[in-house]
Amino acid sequence: MGRIIVTVVLVVVFAVFVALNIGFTTSVNLFGRRFDDVQVVSVVALSFAAGVVCSLFIYIGRSLNRREKRGLADRDRVLAEREKTLARRQAGAKPAPKSPPEPDIPRKSGRQEIAGEPESSAKRGRTILEKLRDFFITPP
Numbered sequence: 001m002g003r004i005i006v007t008v009v010l011v012v013v014f015a016v017f018v019a020l021n022i023g024f025t026t027s028v029n030l031f032g033r034r035f036d037d038v039q040v041v042s043v044v045a046l047s048f049a050a051g052v053v054c055s056l057f058i059y060i061g062r063s064l065n066r067r068e069k070r071g072l073a074d075r076d077r078v079l080a081e082r083e084k085t086l087a088r089r090q091a092g093a094k095p096a097p098k099s100p101p102e103p104d105i106p107r108k109s110g111r112q113e114i115a116g117e118p119e120s121s122a123k124r125g126r127t128i129l130e131k132l133r134d135f136f137i138t139p140p
Contacts, residue, residue: 017044 021040028035028043126134 014048017041 018041021044024040025037026040026043028038
């Protein structure tokens with residue numbers, strides 16, 4: 001209701017201003033170009049319109065900033081809820097029994113070696129090509 005009253009008052013003031021200054025003219029210098037015999041009312045109306053456009057851009061910028069802040073706050077709230085849920089799950093869960101790690105023993109597969117048969121290079125360990133491939137391809 002208050003906005004309507006303020007708007008009506010501003011429109012009435014603007015109408016009175018236009019009625020009292022309709023016959024007056026002025027010169028306007030706009031970016032180095034001079035305009036003579038321009039009505040004062042048109043200069044005021046254009047200035048007012050430029051102010052409205054500028055304030056519109058400011059309003060849009062603030063609105064987007066508020067929306068971004070609200071989104072970040074919501075994301076923080078969701079993250080805090082997830083952390084609490086995870087903490088509750090961890091507190092309620094029984095700790096897993098610690099078992100010793102399995103030893104890294106190479107297991108033989110395929111055919112069994114025959115006594116007296118010399119081992120092939122593949123059975124002795126990794127080949128040089130495999131070592132180079134693992135060195136250059138596999139991350140540390």
